[in-house]
Amino acid sequence: MMKTINERLADLRALMREEGIMAFIFPSTDPHNSEYVAGHWKGREWISGFNGSAGTAVVTLESAALWTDSRYFISAAEQLADTEYELMRLRMLGTPTVEDWLVQQLAGYENPVVGVDGNVNAFAEVSEMMAELTKKASFTIRTDLDPLARIWRNRPAIPESPVCIHPLEYAGEPAADKIGRIRQRLAAYCTDGLLVTALDDIAWTLNLRGSDVHCNPVFVSYLLISPRSVTLYINKVKLSQEVEDYLASEQITVEPYEAVAEGLRKYDGDKLLIDPAATNYTLATAMDAEMVVYAASPIPAMKAVKNEAEVAGFRAAMIRDGVAMVKFLAWLKPAVEAGGQTELTLDERLTALRAEQPLFRGISFDTIVGYEAHGAIVHYEATPETDVPVEPRGLVLIDSGAQYADGTTDITRTIALGDLTDEQRKVYTLVLKGHIQLDRCKFPVGACGSQIDAMAREAMWRDGYNYMHGTGHGVGSYLNVHEGPHQIRMEWRPAPIVAGMTVTDEPGIYLEGKFGVRIENTLLAVPYRTTEFGSFLGFETLTLAPIDTAPIVMEMLTPEEREWLNVYHRRVFETLSPHLTEMEREWLREATKAI
Known part of the structure; x- marks a missing residue:
């Protein structure tokens, strides 16, 4: 029988007491700071019952709250109605920050410990939270615990969907050329390598697609671009012989998904660029700090400009x-x-x-x-x-x-x-x-x-x-x-x-x-x-x-607004009508007639 949200909270609090933690923070993300995540990482939804794509759940030994934005105010209120959670409406007057709320809730503790899973929280967010909390009070932040691994029974596995090649006729640029351009951009940061963590950035760079995340054609992996090599960290069961041959032809090495931290520790370049907003805390701190340059990855801006x-x-x-x-x-x-x-x-x-x-x-x-x-x-x-x-x-x-x-x-x-x-x-x-x-x-x-x-x-x-x-x-x-x-x-x-x-x-x-x-x-x-x-x-x-x-x-429309609508509708009709039946064409003719 599936446990209620309040029963899950009870299990979590039992573990928190065992581990000496007074509060735990659950983000909406996965190890790749994705907006939409595979079921394995829907921990915030599992612990709160709120299924929106954006939100943060915070649980203390005595209370619970969930922060989300205006897109979800109505649905979040409905989904949290029968739980302990208090809804916190982001950017609304009177809504405290997570840090301010924790200071209030944990005021009775000396040196309270706050837990965050370093594998699913971005380095920038954890660092900012640490700075805010330690500035306000004497807090200890623990990043080495995933409580869901111990209390979430029947947790979905990390997906293993197959990867496919995105044809060059649609991609418009070979992967080798993209990697070459990325390396040129890295020189501006005085770096010679890049850890790529965002799943869509990896898919774009390699001209590959997948289906690990609902509605998003991406695959769970990491990509390490070094001065002399490129390594894809992925569960090899996802790769067909065709994809393996393609990666080999592009001179891309394949290593197990879980080996990425070891790959960082063995990095053979001088300086590695790590995007603090896209890289989880655990990986961002896996190698010597003097070898890391924290800066925004150049790939999103490159990917956004279509060829x-x-x-x-x-x-x-x-x-x-x-x-x-x-x-x-x-x-x-x-x-x-x-x-x-x-x-x-x-x-x-x-x-x-x-x-x-x-x-x-x-x-x-x-x-x-x-x-x-x-x-x-x-x-x-x-x-x-x-x-x-x-x-x-x-x-x-x-x-x-x-x-x-x-x-x-x-x-x-x-x-x-x-x-x-x-x-x-x-x-x-x-x-x-x-x-x-x-x-x-x-x-x-x-x-x-x-x-x-x-x-x-x-x-x-x-x-x-x-x-x-x-x-x-x-x-x-x-x-x-x-x-x-x-x-x-x-x-x-x-x-x-x-x-x-x-x-x-x-x-x-x-x-x-x-x-x-x-x-x-x-x-x-x-x-x-x-x-x-x-x-x-x-x-x-x-x-x-x-x-x-x-x-x-x-x-209420100005003449120029009417003209815009008429021009747009004329284009819609002229472009789509050849692809429609006669009945559909007549409907569209009426729907797009000039106003």
């Missing part, structure tokens, strides 16, 4: 994805009016239509189908327990995407299924205005996403609305749907947007208990023009699917 083959793959994938979206949208309203549809059946229908498309490899994240009030839960995912009927009225928000062998897609559409309130129409139009203004934005080379974020929010700010999530993130090339280092968001993110980068445009407004609206396309940063004031960039819209015009309050 010609990757851009061509995105464009091709977007056409196939757009065809699936049109087939779904043409089916949607008649099916809802006929009755019997729920959030889950809509999800299943859309996934099935995508699966019919060539080069489909799976979904790029779990589909969000939020009808009416569920649309206000930013990362809502319907389950058999939460699933509700979808009726021919109100709004349904659908955020979805797919993995194709030549590209990754991410699209949100909010659709009117029947009668709407004036409030729904107004909110929808404000979101659309923000979406259009960001898409139309022109900005100087060197600008970052934080400097253009207000373009998406200005119209809604005037009416007193806002949203707490980011406006845009990079998208991988048949890789993770979330990719950095660039972002578009209110918080300061200095990484510039560079020509060749993909980024989403997804403003939204969410009214708890009522409805939510989000409209999202994936964009490509492209050169715009050069003047006496320098070079400027703009965006090319990659996503191809109609935006529902039924909820729009037309008088």
Whole structure:
């Protein structure tokens, strides 16, 4: 019989008492600081019951709390309701930091010991926490214990899914050339090697893909680039003879996954670059400190700029994805009016239509189908327990995407299924205005996403609305749907947007208990023009699917916003219609007619 969360907490506390630990911190990550993790490392979810992708659980001998961001406030409150956990809403007034909370909770202890598993906590985060705690009180931080190894019965194994070769026609650059460019970048840091820990960075560098993490085509491994060699640390059972031969042809040595720490201790170069934000504490401290340079890995910025083959793959994938979206949208309203549809059946229908498309490899994240009030839960995912009927009225928000062998897609559409309130129409139009203004934005080379974020929010700010999530993130090339280092968001993110980068445009407004609206396309940063004031960039819209015009309050749109929508819809029709049946083509003609 499966234990309750409170029973798991009791087991944990028994172990903590045995080990002399007064608090233990559980992050959302794995040894590779991944956003989405394999089941083996979903420890925070196992100990708390909260299944969002971001959050930190902290357990003391007498209390428990969980920190998460605004995307999960509603769902976290529901999932923690019958547990000991107190929900801590990040970036909200009055919410203490983890360190401040621990100081308060452990005030009665002399020299309290706080545990963190050094294998799944990034070096930078552990170091910062150590500095904060020791500054506030006399704390001891212990990093050598994984309590889950002793109390999590039937814990999922580390995945062993097979690795496959990502064809050069889609990758656009041989692995040897990428490694050569990486080595050139390392010289700027006065280093001659790099430990690559991020799974998507490894997959991109080697032109390999896997399926160890749900929706993310990556494989559990480490990559050590040394002055004279490159070593992949991986469970060899994952490698077919074809992949072994490929790695040998690229002069890449293969060693067991668990041998990476020993490989670091035997490093034969002068200086090794370790990314403190991406490398776990245990590995980051495995070799002599004087041989380490702590700095950001150059790979994310390299990977984010797509080459010609990757851009061509995105464009091709977007056409196939757009065809699936049109087939779904043409089916949607008649099916809802006929009755019997729920959030889950809509999800299943859309996934099935995508699966019919060539080069489909799976979904790029779990589909969000939020009808009416569920649309206000930013990362809502319907389950058999939460699933509700979808009726021919109100709004349904659908955020979805797919993995194709030549590209990754991410699209949100909010659709009117029947009668709407004036409030729904107004909110929808404000979101659309923000979406259009960001898409139309022109900005100087060197600008970052934080400097253009207000373009998406200005119209809604005037009416007193806002949203707490980011406006845009990079998208991988048949890789993770979330990719950095660039972002578009209110918080300061200095990484510039560079020509060749993909980024989403997804403003939204969410009214708890009522409805939510989000409209999202994936964009490509492209050169715009050069003047006496320098070079400027703009965006090319990659996503191809109609935006529902039924909820729009037309008088709220400016002439330029109407023109943008008409031009976009004309392109959607001209590009997708040759791939549709006559009935679907006529539906699309009506859906994209000029306003």
